Amino acid sequence: MAGFAELGLSSWLVEQCRQLGLKQPTPVQLGCIPAILEGRDCLGCAKTGSGKTAAFVLPILQKLSEDPYGIFCLVLTPTRELAYQIAEQFRVLGKPLGLKDCIIVGGMDMVAQALELSRKPHVVIATPGRLADHLRSSSTFSIKKIRFLVLDEADRLLEQGCTDFTVDLEAILAAVPARRQTLLFSATLTDTLRELQGLATNQPFFWEAQAPVRTVEQLDQRYLLVPEKVKDAYLVHLIQNFQDEHQDWSIIIFTNTCKTCQILCMMLRKFGFPAVALHSTMRQKERFAALAKFKSSIYRILIATDVASRGLDIPTVQVVINHNTPGLPKIYIHRVGRTARAGRQGQAITLVTQYDIHLVHAIEEQIKKKLEEFSVQEADVLQILTQVNVVRRECEIKLEAANFGEKKEINKRKQLILEGKDPDLEAKRKAELAKIKQKNRRFKEKVEQALQRQKASRADHRGRPPGARPEARSAPAPTQGPA
Numbered sequence: 053m054a055g056f057a058e059l060g061l062s063s064w065l066v067e068q069c070r071q072l073g074l075k076q077p078t079p080v081q082l083g084c085i086p087a088i089l090e091g092r093d094c095l096g097c098a099k100t101g102s103g104k105t106a107a108f109v110l111p112i113l114q115k116l117s118e119d120p121y122g123i124f125c126l127v128l129t130p131t132r133e134l135a136y137q138i139a140e141q142f143r144v145l146g147k148p149l150g151l152k153d154c155i156i157v158g159g160m161d162m163v164a165q166a167l168e169l170s171r172k173p174h175v176v177i178a179t180p181g182r183l184a185d186h187l188r189s190s191s192t193f194s195i196k197k198i199r200f201l202v203l204d205e206a207d208r209l210l211e212q213g214c215t216d217f218t219v220d221l222e223a224i225l226a227a228v229p230a231r232r233q234t235l236l237f238s239a240t241l242t243d244t245l246r247e248l249q250g251l252a253t254n255q256p257f258f259w260e261a262q263a264p265v266r267t268v269e270q271l272d273q274r275y276l277l278v279p280e281k282v283k284d285a286y287l288v289h290l291i292q293n294f295q296d297e298h299q300d301w302s303i304i305i306f307t308n309t310c311k312t313c314q315i316l317c318m319m320l321r322k323f324g325f326p327a328v329a330l331h332s333t334m335r336q337k338e339r340f341a342a343l344a345k346f347k348s349s350i351y352r353i354l355i356a357t358d359v360a361s362r363g364l365d366i367p368t369v370q371v372v373i374n375h376n377t378p379g380l381p382k383i384y385i386h387r388v389g390r391t392a393r394a395g396r397q398g399q400a401i402t403l404v405t406q407y408d409i410h411l412v413h414a415i416e417e418q419i420k421k422k423l424e425e426f427s428v429q430e431a432d433v434l435q436i437l438t439q440v441n442v443v444r445r446e447c448e449i450k451l452e453a454a455n456f457g458e459k460k461e462i463n464k465r466k467q468l469i470l471e472g473k474d475p476d477l478e479a480k481r482k483a484e485l486a487k488i489k490q491k492n493r494r495f496k497e498k499v500e501q502a503l504q505r506q507k508a509s510r511a512d513h514r515g516r517p518p519g520a521r522p523e524a525r526s527a528p529a530p531t532q533g534p535a
């Protein structure tokens with residue numbers, strides 16, 4: 053198999069890889085590095101934990117060493133924590149170059165960031181919202197001459213999820229040169245391929261790992277059917293068992309809301325588990341601190357929302373527990389991909405309630421693998437059931453007393469002010485957006501109803517005896533398009 057040197061990388065980079073313990077290139081690196089070095093745009097789709105980051109960092113560093121200037125490369129990524137992780141890879145691999153990088157993410161001081169940008173770092177790693185804010189408000193830096201634009205977790209950056217990046221992305225794309233190399237990476241590129249292809253038009257090279265299953269082989273994937281009301285007792289039981297059976301262990305638990313995340317964290321701590329939370333209503337400094345403590349095993353359990361589901365590389369994680377079944381198979385793929393990385397073993401257990409069975413089927417269809425049932429001693433769970441429910445209720449009351457919702461609002465307002473935005477104006481903008489969305493939804497519903505009526509009337513006609521006269525019927529209600 054070809055080594056890093058055979059891919060066309062310089063000896064200093066090969067040496068950096070060796071020092072980092074990267075002996076052989078992974079398949080995505082084998083596939084993409086030569087094409088990127090040739091100057092082609094690249095779309096790389098490979099499983100979680102397969103080394104996609106180095107697949108773009110290494111060739112960019114090589115090109116930078118041949119013609120060093122700032123700002124040479126812009127990397128966009130959906131989450132702040134991921135931006136720091138990518139910056140670290142650039143820093144470590146690019147050490148001999150004296151690489152200057154700059155991280156531009158929300159929740160951090162804007163003035164300090166503007167100063168850093170004005171110093172022309174070689175590589176800027178940013179979340180789209182904050183970078184777009186800088187572009188709108190500052191003229192002390194330019195990304196007009198970048199050679200590389202990277203979209204890591206590219207499909208997430210393009211989709212309209214709960215954080216919608218599209219407007220900010222447009223602002224950024226308007227500010228980068230047309231002549232550039234564009235590199236797009238993710239474990240789930242294929243759904244958004246058409247939009248992505250519009251971004252990468254320079255002899256695009258598409259690399260996709262060919263495999264019958266979309267999750268990694270070393271991952272043992274299980275489901276546990278639990279009644280909604282006793283879910284937490286099962287969770288506590290699972291963790292207790294895992295703690296009893298393993299010496300060195302780390303677990304990530306994914307939940308669907310910030311509030312549940314906070315409550316579960318409080319609850320697990322009450323049971324004496326070393327747990328820490330990570331969600332978007334926490335202050336950025338707290339988020340970084342929580343992650344750092346989890347990474348260094350001070351805390352063994354990280355309870356997180358999907359803010360942690362993509363990209364985070366924490367080799368010690370042995371188990372991922374989905375406290376809720378993810379609504380989208382794609383989210384499942386990224387969540388469970390936080391374990392079994394870089395060839396290691398891992399386990400994923402998804403708690404499935406009576407209401408979620410269809411979601412499991414959708415996941416299985418997408419990943420092309422059946423989840424196996426995880427068995428537990430029901431009697432053991434029953435023993436702790438009341439206690440867990442009481443503790444959970446106590447935590448809920450405590451959180452309500454601490455005005456979690458209100459605090460969340462205050463934090464949001466503070467954050468907006470720090471970002472130089474007017475919270476009231478933002479609220480108005482959001483309300484208007486919600487109105488438009490609601491109008492669109494109503495319009496869609498009306499169209500659907502009209503179509504249904506049409507269908508029903510056709511069926512009526514078909515059911516009538518031949519020669520019978522149709523009764524007078526009103527036409528489907530006229531529908532009006534959204535303004």
Ligand SMILES: Nc1ncnc2c1ncn2[C@@H]1O[C@H](COP(=O)(O)OP(=O)(O)OP(=O)(O)O)[C@@H](O)[C@H]1O
Pocket residue numbers: 073074075076077078081098099100101102103104105106238239362363364365367389393394
């Ligand atoms: N050639 C290699 N040999 C061994 N380990 C590697 C190699 N390349 C990367 N790694 C390691 O593999 C781990 C996962 O890499 P990386 O975070 O880039 O995965 P990824 O494909 O981006 O995953 P995700 O889709 O979850 O973001 C990292 O710890 C990285 O150091």
